[in-house]
Amino acid sequence: MEALKKLIEPKDKSVREVLDNIKYSIDFFQREYTWERKHVEQLIIDLTEKFFANYEKNDHHYREEVENYTRYYLGSILLCLKDGKKSIIDGQQRLTTVTLLLIYLNNLQKGKTSEIKKVSELIFSEKFSKKSFNMQVEDRADCMEALYNGEDYDPNGKGESVKHIVDRYEDINELFPDDLKEEALPYFIDWLMEYVVFVEITTYSDDDAYTIFETMNDRGKSLTPTDMLKGYILVNVAGVEKKDKINEFWKSSIFELKKIEETEDLDFFKAWLRAKYAETIRPGKKGAENEDFEKIGSRFHSWVRDNKEKLNLVVSDDFYNLIMKYFAFFTKLYLKIFEATDKLIDKFESIHFIEERGLALSIYFPLLMAPVKPDDTEDKIDKKLQLVSYFLEMFVVFRSINRRNYSHSGIRYTMYNLVKEIRNKSIEELAQILKSKVREFEDRLDGMKSLVLHGQNRRFIRFLLARITTHIENQSGIPTKFNNYVDPDLKKPFEIEHIWANSFEEHRDEFEQRDEFENFRNSIGALLLVQRGFNQSYGDLSYEEKLSHYYGQNLLAKSLNQQCYDRNPNFINYIKNSNLPFKYHQHFKRKDILDRIELYTAICEEIYNIEKFDLIVSGNEE
Known part of the structure; x- marks a missing residue:
């Protein structure tokens, strides 16, 4: 038993416990930092939603009450402790991103009366008056120093990781919600440091570390929400021939989605179900329960099962048509939209521009898909995509000009209501709705x-x-x-x-x-x-x-x-x-x-x- 304890020690540790005055090196085989904007976006969405489920903005909600907030788990990190030094075997993507978030928060709080001094201790520490970052990677030091000091840094020629670090820091700046920047900021920082938690797994030899790393990454994959949704559909379809047809079509369609990215099928189902079927939205207040739009984001397979009446799923043919008609149509639409995000396509330039400006995919894909119907002609589909994307470009540009961001948490309620408002509308109706929304913009040129x-x-x-x-x-x-x-x-x-x-x-x-x-x-x-x-x-x-x-x-x-x-x-x-x-x-x-x-x-x-x-x-x- 003692030998086993020495082999591996898993512990729950807060961000503060993991990073406070502790130095880490990063193993050579996973040195590059590769997170993309969407990973940072999802992390900020998750953190924000968990925080606001606890936070209450009023004169009687004191910072001591953060002690009663619920925890948020960031997953596991695998470390090797050898000769008194810790190296990161698995988890550097999250630790690097959390460090960037802490640097951003530290810069944001500077000069405020509520400034929390110990944030800097999670970023760097000093010994014999020499400062060094807790994530010790030599070729990133100059970049991290510049970001910490609030200075611009040109990553040109500095390597892939440095470029990604600079880009992700800029993403954090653009994505961090306005409603966390003032009164709520010290509460959020306290909560992030004390109640955002890693499962830290420590080993004491390289061999043990790599064995555990391979076991963690090579183990059999569990069923995904996509797999479970397919199972639910097939159970409700009568006839072997129809089941086989759905199964083959499903596999080929999911294959096309996964060509974009391994988890793109999950993003598709969230976008489709929100665009066409979701009705309720969680209000932004303490203790509010998740509703349709939020449940689809976390467990869409369960939501379909629990809300089959919203999808008009009554008899076997309804389940069959859901896949062979609606799923078939909207996967093609999703792929068409994605192509326009990736490159400039005539008529769809605004889709590329809203992607360029970093509007959340969880916002703009449902909005683009909402008015489109399977019986629309190609011309109608194109015009609907043009109308919505042009509106969204105006929205993000006008807000940016007026120094307001468009973080997911700040606009989700407005935009998800708009999804419902424009759902299945004609071109003419859609244009009138969007023009009226533009006239209501608080932010203009x-x-x-x-x-x-x-x-x-x-x-x-x-x-x-x-x-x-x-x-x-x-x-x-x-x-x-x-x-x-x-x-x-x-x-x-x-x-x-x-x-x-x-x-x-x-x-x-x-x-x-x-x-x-x-x-x-x-x-x-x-x-x-x-x-x-x-x-x-x-x-x-x-x-x-x-x-x-x-x-x-x-x-x-x-x-x-x-x-x-x-x-x-x-x-x-x-x-x-x-x-x-x-x-x-x-x-x-x-x-x-x-x-x-x-x-x-x-x-x-x-x-x-x-x-x-x-x-x-x-x-x-x-």
């Missing part, structure tokens, strides 16, 4: 006046500049693609360019305070996209010195230069037809930035115009 670049919105600013640049180029007959401006893997990718060099002294005639200068320098009207190398070559020059070089860049940059307005008939015609306030700028002062903000806003008004809904319906959209 007025926010452009105060939109500035900062460490947390760099990806959005790049997106918006790419959208503006691509739009005016396409309208001027230049066939550029949006992805040209946002693809980080190009030999010379595009970067955000400050039109003003970072030289306060050169602008003292207009600014007394550096803060005001920085605010104008970082405002949207003072920014462009240029290819890597331009800023390094010309970034420190005055505007007048680099103006001629802008003419060799994209149309938005060219438009600063007088030459752009000579012998450029397509661009000139576009200006005349659109009445956009384009003009060249011999000098670039404070007033010129305000003029460019006005121009960028007018371009966005052309891109995001409520009249486009009617153009989509009529088939006259460009």
